[in-house]
Amino acid sequence: MEYEEGKEKLIQAWGTLGASWGLNRTMAQIHALLMISPESLSAEEIMKELNISRGNANMNIRALIDWGIVYKEHKPGERKEYFKSEKDVWELAKQVAQERRKRELDPIIKMLNQVENIRDDSGQVENIKEFKKITKDLKKFADKSNGMLDKFIRADEHWFFGTLLKSFK
Amino acid sequence: MEYEEGKEKLIQAWGTLGASWGLNRTMAQIHALLMISPESLSAEEIMKELNISRGNANMNIRALIDWGIVYKEHKPGERKEYFKSEKDVWELAKQVAQERRKRELDPIIKMLNQVENIRDDSGQVENIKEFKKITKDLKKFADKSNGMLDKFIRADEHWFFGTLLKSFK
DNA sequence: TTAAACTTTCAAACATTATTGAAAGATAAA
DNA sequence: TTTATCTTTCAATAATGTTTGAAAGTTTAA
Numbered sequence: 001m002e003y004e005e006g007k008e009k010l011i012q013a014w015g016t017l018g019a020s021w022g023l024n025r026t027m028a029q030i031h032a033l034l035m036i037s038p039e040s041l042s043a044e045e046i047m048k049e050l051n052i053s054r055g056n057a058n059m060n061i062r063a064l065i066d067w068g069i070v071y072k073e074h075k076p077g078e079r080k081e082y083f084k085s086e087k088d089v090w091e092l093a094k095q096v097a098q099e100r101r102k103r104e105l106d107p108i109i110k111m112l113n114q115v116e117n118i119r120d121d122s123g124q125v126e127n128i129k130e131f132k133k134i135t136k137d138l139k140k141f142a143d144k145s146n147g148m149l150d151k152f153i154r155a156d157e158h159w160f161f162g163t164l165l166k167s168f169k
Numbered sequence: 170m171e172y173e174e175g176k177e178k179l180i181q182a183w184g185t186l187g188a189s190w191g192l193n194r195t196m197a198q199i200h201a202l203l204m205i206s207p208e209s210l211s212a213e214e215i216m217k218e219l220n221i222s223r224g225n226a227n228m229n230i231r232a233l234i235d236w237g238i239v240y241k242e243h244k245p246g247e248r249k250e251y252f253k254s255e256k257d258v259w260e261l262a263k264q265v266a267q268e269r270r271k272r273e274l275d276p277i278i279k280m281l282n283q284v285e286n287i288r289d290d291s292g293q294v295e296n297i298k299e300f301k302k303i304t305k306d307l308k309k310f311a312d313k314s315n316g317m318l319d320k321f322i323r324a325d326e327h328w329f330f331g332t333l334l335k336s337f338k
Numbered sequence: 339t340t341a342a343a344c345t346t347t348c349a350a351a352c353a354t355t356a357t358t359g360a361a362a363g364a365t366a367a368a
Numbered sequence: 369t370t371t372a373t374c375t376t377t378c379a380a381t382a383a384t385g386t387t388t389g390a391a392a393g394t395t396t397a398a
Contacts, residue, residue, distance in 0.1 A: 001283070001284065001286060001287045001288065002287060002288055002291060003287050003288070003289070003291050003293055003296060003297050003300065004291075005287075006284040006287040006300065006304075007300065009280055009283065009284050010280065010284055010300075010304065013276065013277060013280040016276070017273060017276075017277055020191050020269075020272070020273055021273075022189050024385080024386070025386085026386080026387085035303050036296070036299055036300045036303050036304075037296070037299065038295045038296060038298070038299040043344085043345080044344095052387075052388090053387060053388045053389065054345085054346095054388085054389075054390095055346080055347075055348085055387070055388060055389065055390095056386080056387050056388070058345065058346060058347085059346085059347090059386095059387090062346090079342095079343060079344065079395085079396070079397095080343085080344070080345095081344085081345080087303065087306075089306045089307055089309075089310045090310070093310065100189075103189070104186060104189055104190075107182065107185070107186075108182055108186055111178055111179065111182040114170070114175075114178065115170065115175040115178055115179055117170060118170045118171060118172050118174075118175040119170065119171055119172070120172075122171060122172050122173075124172055126207045127172060127205070127206070127207060128172050129207070130205055130206065130207040131172065131175065131176065131179075131205045134204050134205050134256065135175075135179065135205075137256075137258045138258055140258075141258045141259070141262065144330055144334065147334070147337075148334060148337065151337035152337075155337070161313055163336075164333075164336060164337075165313065165316070165317060167332075167333060167336060168316075168317065168320035168321075168324070168333075193355085193356070194356085195356075195357085211374095212374085212375080213374095221357075221358090222357060222358045222359065223358085223359075223360095223375085223376090224357070224358060224359065224360095224376080224377075224378085225356075225357050225358070227375065227376060227377090228356095228357090228376085228377090231376090248365085248366070248367090248372095248373060248374065249373085249374065249375095250374080250375080
């Protein structure tokens with residue numbers, strides 16, 4: 001396989017993956033492009049490489065910076081902004097985990113807390129019983145997951161994959 | 170808070186969550202409804218409860234069954250099909266992890282394998298070097314994640330949350 | 339200042355995905 | 369069989385999400 005073909009494949013696949021991870025296709029493609037690029041790239045270069053418009057490039061680069069997986073860079077004597085990606089896959093994973101926790105897990109936990117004290121006087125005894133049981137279970141699970149994610153985000157790769165992984169039997 | 174309000178909140182939040190987990194909104198809402206329902210429900214009841222069409226209900230119920238988190242049930246003497254959800258949150262999590270692995274991780278690993286042997290003769294020495302480095306790192310990470318997910322899917326809750334969680338410091 | 343180089347915004351156009359509902363397909367009882 | 373009941377399909381439509389591109393905004397150098 002030639003470089004160009006491989007590059008194309010990676011960018012496409014990463015785009016698809018991104019879509020199921022809360023980023024959108026273009027966002028993930030820009031990220032893939034920056035990941036495999038040895039030098040940081042300007043908005044102009046990204047637009048050209050991926051055939052996307054200026055606005056699209058700008059918005060998605062900002063979103064990536066927001067997620068904390070792409071950084072702005074200023075080259076000395078240059079007016080333009082350049083962008084580079086976090087290249088450490090472990091850091092990347094932690095960053096994504098953190099962001100998803102904020103966007104997904106936190107709201108669910110908040111909702112479960114709100115919902116836990118429903119009044120049980122509307123005569124729907126069985127429904128309410130089941131509702132309480134399920135929300136309690138979900139809350140327990142969500143809290144545990146939250147705790148684990150917290151540790152994961154603080155963990156370092158060596159310990160995680162070295163020590164922890166081996167403890168799975 | 171009243172039961173109806175809590176129910177509404179849970180269904181909405183679950184729908185939103187589902188959207189970022191590879192199920193679609195309606196699919197996740199049906200699932201939420203079945204989860205809190207002490208009795209299994211018919212397609213008719215689901216349609217009415219969530220204000221969705223027959224076709225929509227049918228397709229999404231099938232998809233949930235496909236994911237392995239909703240089951241068909243036949244009541245004796247009844248012609249209609251009834252549906253009930255997996256209610257064990259741990260089982261649910263494992264089932265979802267398994268599906269997502271199949272749909273997301275597997276394709277990426279496949280792509281990374283395809284891409285790992287690019288020819289390095291097109292004169293783009295630096296690009297190719299970086300490409301190989303990144304894809305190698307990604308592959309390593311993907312393989313490790315795959316292994317962990319495998320174990321997770323086979324693990325039981327007590328061991329996982331009891332033993333393992335404590336090993337995080 | 340002014341002008342050039344760059345970045346950001348956002349309404350309109352486009353693309354994708356989800357939903358509807360009516361018709362066709364099953365299935366079981368009469 | 370036939371009929372009634374229930375399920376599935378799918379083309380049309382609606383809803384949602386993404387992209388464009390031109391105009392407005394910002395920054396820097398002269």
